[in-house]
Amino acid sequence: MAPKSNEKPVELTAETESKKADDGKTNSKKSKKNDNPDIIEDDNAMSEEDRELKERLETCVSTLINEKSEASVTTQIRLKALDVIVTELRSATSSMTSVPKPLKFLRPKYETLKEYYGTIGDTEESEVVFLRARLGDVLAVLAMTLGKHDERESLNFKLKGAKDYESLAKMGDDTTTATTDDNNLGSWGHEFIRSLAGEIGQEYNARVLAGADPDDDAAFADLLGMVDVIVPFNVEHNAEAEAIDLLIEVQRLKNVLKLDSIDEKNYKRVCLYLIKTADFMSDPDDYAEVLEAAYELFHKQSQYFDALRVALRMGNEEAIPDLMSQCSDPLMKKQMCFLLARHRINFEVEGDDDEEELNEIIGNEKLSEEFLKVAQDLDVTEAKTPEDIYKSHLAETGGFSRRREAGGAVVDSARANLASTYVNAFVNAGFGHDKLMTPDNEWLYKNKDHGMMAASASLGLIQLWNVEEGLAQIDKFLYSSEEYVKAGAALAVGILSSGVRNDADPTLALLDEHINGDSHIMKCAACTGLGIAYAGSAREDVMELLLPLVEQDNSGPNTMLEVSLAGLALGMIYVGKCDDAVGGTIVQRLMEASDEELDHSHAIFLCLGLGLLFLGRMEKAEAMLEALRTIEHKISKTAVIVLETCAYAGSGNVLQVQEMLHQCSEHIEEDAQHQMAAVVGISLITMGEEVGSEMALRSFEHLLHYCELPVKRAVPLALGVLNISNPDFSVIDQLSRLSHDPDTEISQNAILAMGLTSAGTNNSRVAGLLRQLSEFYSKEAGHVFCVRIAQAMLHMGKGLMTLSPFHSDKMLTCGPALGGVLTLIYSCFDLKSTLLDKSHYLIYYLTCAMNPRMLITVNEDLSWRPVTVRVGQAVETVGQAGKPKTITGFQTHTTPVLISSGERAELGTEEVLSVSSVLEGIVIVKDNPDYEAPETDEKK
Numbered sequence: 001m002a003p004k005s006n007e008k009p010v011e012l013t014a015e016t017e018s019k020k021a022d023d024g025k026t027n028s029k030k031s032k033k034n035d036n037p038d039i040i041e042d043d044n045a046m047s048e049e050d051r052e053l054k055e056r057l058e059t060c061v062s063t064l065i066n067e068k069s070e071a072s073v074t075t076q077i078r079l080k081a082l083d084v085i086v087t088e089l090r091s092a093t094s095s096m097t098s099v100p101k102p103l104k105f106l107r108p109k110y111e112t113l114k115e116y117y118g119t120i121g122d123t124e125e126s127e128v129v130f131l132r133a134r135l136g137d138v139l140a141v142l143a144m145t146l147g148k149h150d151e152r153e154s155l156n157f158k159l160k161g162a163k164d165y166e167s168l169a170k171m172g173d174d175t176t177t178a179t180t181d182d183n184n185l186g187s188w189g190h191e192f193i194r195s196l197a198g199e200i201g202q203e204y205n206a207r208v209l210a211g212a213d214p215d216d217d218a219a220f221a222d223l224l225g226m227v228d229v230i231v232p233f234n235v236e237h238n239a240e241a242e243a244i245d246l247l248i249e250v251q252r253l254k255n256v257l258k259l260d261s262i263d264e265k266n267y268k269r270v271c272l273y274l275i276k277t278a279d280f281m282s283d284p285d286d287y288a289e290v291l292e293a294a295y296e297l298f299h300k301q302s303q304y305f306d307a308l309r310v311a312l313r314m315g316n317e318e319a320i321p322d323l324m325s326q327c328s329d330p331l332m333k334k335q336m337c338f339l340l341a342r343h344r345i346n347f348e349v350e351g352d353d354d355e356e357e358l359n360e361i362i363g364n365e366k367l368s369e370e371f372l373k374v375a376q377d378l379d380v381t382e383a384k385t386p387e388d389i390y391k392s393h394l395a396e397t398g399g400f401s402r403r404r405e406a407g408g409a410v411v412d413s414a415r416a417n418l419a420s421t422y423v424n425a426f427v428n429a430g431f432g433h434d435k436l437m438t439p440d441n442e443w444l445y446k447n448k449d450h451g452m453m454a455a456s457a458s459l460g461l462i463q464l465w466n467v468e469e470g471l472a473q474i475d476k477f478l479y480s481s482e483e484y485v486k487a488g489a490a491l492a493v494g495i496l497s498s499g500v501r502n503d504a505d506p507t508l509a510l511l512d513e514h515i516n517g518d519s520h521i522m523k524c525a526a527c528t529g530l531g532i533a534y535a536g537s538a539r540e541d542v543m544e545l546l547l548p549l550v551e552q553d554n555s556g557p558n559t560m561l562e563v564s565l566a567g568l569a570l571g572m573i574y575v576g577k578c579d580d581a582v583g584g585t586i587v588q589r590l591m592e593a594s595d596e597e598l599d600h601s602h603a604i605f606l607c608l609g610l611g612l613l614f615l616g617r618m619e620k621a622e623a624m625l626e627a628l629r630t631i632e633h634k635i636s637k638t639a640v641i642v643l644e645t646c647a648y649a650g651s652g653n654v655l656q657v658q659e660m661l662h663q664c665s666e667h668i669e670e671d672a673q674h675q676m677a678a679v680v681g682i683s684l685i686t687m688g689e690e691v692g693s694e695m696a697l698r699s700f701e702h703l704l705h706y707c708e709l710p711v712k713r714a715v716p717l718a719l720g721v722l723n724i725s726n727p728d729f730s731v732i733d734q735l736s737r738l739s740h741d742p743d744t745e746i747s748q749n750a751i752l753a754m755g756l757t758s759a760g761t762n763n764s765r766v767a768g769l770l771r772q773l774s775e776f777y778s779k780e781a782g783h784v785f786c787v788r789i790a791q792a793m794l795h796m797g798k799g800l801m802t803l804s805p806f807h808s809d810k811m812l813t814c815g816p817a818l819g820g821v822l823t824l825i826y827s828c829f830d831l832k833s834t835l836l837d838k839s840h841y842l843i844y845y846l847t848c849a850m851n852p853r854m855l856i857t858v859n860e861d862l863s864w865r866p867v868t869v870r871v872g873q874a875v876e877t878v879g880q881a882g883k884p885k886t887i888t889g890f891q892t893h894t895t896p897v898l899i900s901s902g903e904r905a906e907l908g909t910e911e912v913l914s915v916s917s918v919l920e921g922i923v924i925v926k927d928n929p930d931y932e933a934p935e936t937d938e939k940k
Contacts, residue, residue: 494529645681755790
């Protein structure tokens, strides 16, 4: 381009030309220097020490390969030169930012050494074999950074070296075998071990793909020989996670049990890593193998409580009697029984000195007493009225109170009274007294039909866990002339003894006659009562009562309702037990049912009953799935999805989640119940696993944007399932937006989901949102009822209870609790014909999930012993070095204390030791024998 007028043209002179020439020279020097990768750095920039090291290594290499072909260079001299290189490499240290010096200086010689290695042929001379073995070690270290990644050069050199050492051992030459201990892999450092472990994993997979049998050790003998050296080395050097990863990679996890290096100091870290790794195992066999390894390690260390936790996680109830009989510590036994009680396991201790006391603990007989003591300690024993919860005086538009002041007659609506019955029951649950039902019977007759049933059943919830006193109060209603009051009383008997085992077994005795009676409503109440009372107990006598109800084939209008409720009750009683008799009967009934019966609004509960039977049992549901696919009715799709999602509940299985998302992708407006089940299923599969839960939340955003109405209606319910009793800010925000949705069902589901996410927390933000919603929807009876139920859940047990099925530091999922929550969720698929119609008593299934969220510390004789504890946000410590803090942002309290979702407690004093490794529920503490009280200076 021509220069502009104001720009000076450049003058070329001899001087500029010479400058250019000089620049060209220096540039060519630079480029030459860059072209040669062998030149590491300018000699002038090196320190004297480094230059000396570089020259020494170069001399050793030239001696080793005998560059000048001198006859005087014998194998012995070569070995000495190689020894210098080995010593320098092993003793070199490096920082995070620099490569070890010897490695840097030997880099240019890598190809030369490799060529020389190739020239050493097969020989019987032990010195030459030894030389080749040692050189193989050096090349393996150099290949770690220089070798081609796909060719696994580092491993290949190491394997060849191992063969040479083997042949040396066979030769038995003392001169060389004396130093073969240097073959020890660990002496080359952690980084080399880590790199080698990675290559072993790749090589193993390559051989399996090439057709080697993974179960045959012979095909992998060379690799496994190295694994047997690397794994103990890693465990001894606090790299337990890497050791386990390598064993999993080569499918030899059982070898972890043979390690002597796992002892009382590091077994906790190893087991914690194994348990957390299990979440990421997609194959059920691998999942079982990882947990089995953790179980065996705990068992080996006589940690029976932790072994029991793992056994329950695996669903291996056969291990319970063995653990109980092997455990010799009476305190540990009691603590194990507390865990079984919380997990709702129906186990009877036999042949033990403390048999009676242990069975009392498992039967939760003292639960009511402990709960009331905590309530007294926290000063919340006074009964609350529904008005205390509604706080209508705070309403901006004026609630009932202002209307009364206006002087008009007060009209009690049946729906509003029904809502108040539920609010009253849930808020005062377990406290034994309230202001509506216990003083007199007046409230009972302010309801009609199913309302009366709910009101008399609410007595069971108010007296929850207190079987003796509760029965005395309920008894009179069992002989009422009103059919509905009688049905409610029958249901109350079931609710009352939820999770509590009583020697007299009053529930079965009282409900037996009603199951076989003629009254439809009594049958429904008795089924539900039995389902709640015996959830998780797998009692055969109860099954024999309920099976005929499922099998009945009368063509009456109410038959299907009875069949569905009996099926649901059976699912709850045998939750996660995979019982063939129950499963076969339910599937048979679904196959034989007419289209009209399968169109019944409650038929989905029959599917849920079947799903609960296989809850968390993964591939064991396959046979039932095949049978369900043969049903020629639209319910077949729903039943398959319900069963599949229940079977993989809490597994985090990505393939199943993809399958459910695929189900949601179809755009259909009608008959889309299976899609709703799929959306809830996504939550069910990912719940309890943080990464999966976050991904599910993101997926729900997409479903709300792109899917049809049926899918959108299920999204708030799915959000509720993901965050049971855990009012996460962003989730509550999302539900609050959805609760104002123009679609009636989306908004009603969102309101109920808000109740579920905040259940038992007394969360003030949610309380404010629900009060606003009760005003916003004051003209909509259905919406107001949903708001009331949500408020009942929010203030459940005056904030002392939780609905969360997770316990034992989120490691275990309680089957009956999850079943109870799912019953509510599935009844929300069709609110108009369940909760907003006559089946509202299904809400009482939540009783199975209700548990105190308290931490009580007790003495050896189970009397209270207040101790200092720190309660804070739980921190993930798996695989971290040292002794990391398990909680953050803690506060120090004296027990009893309440523990919210996502929180963890630890002892705040060294004065006592806890028998349990997890501080939750009732924990036995004992004096610390090594504790020394701090000396206090006496005041002068």
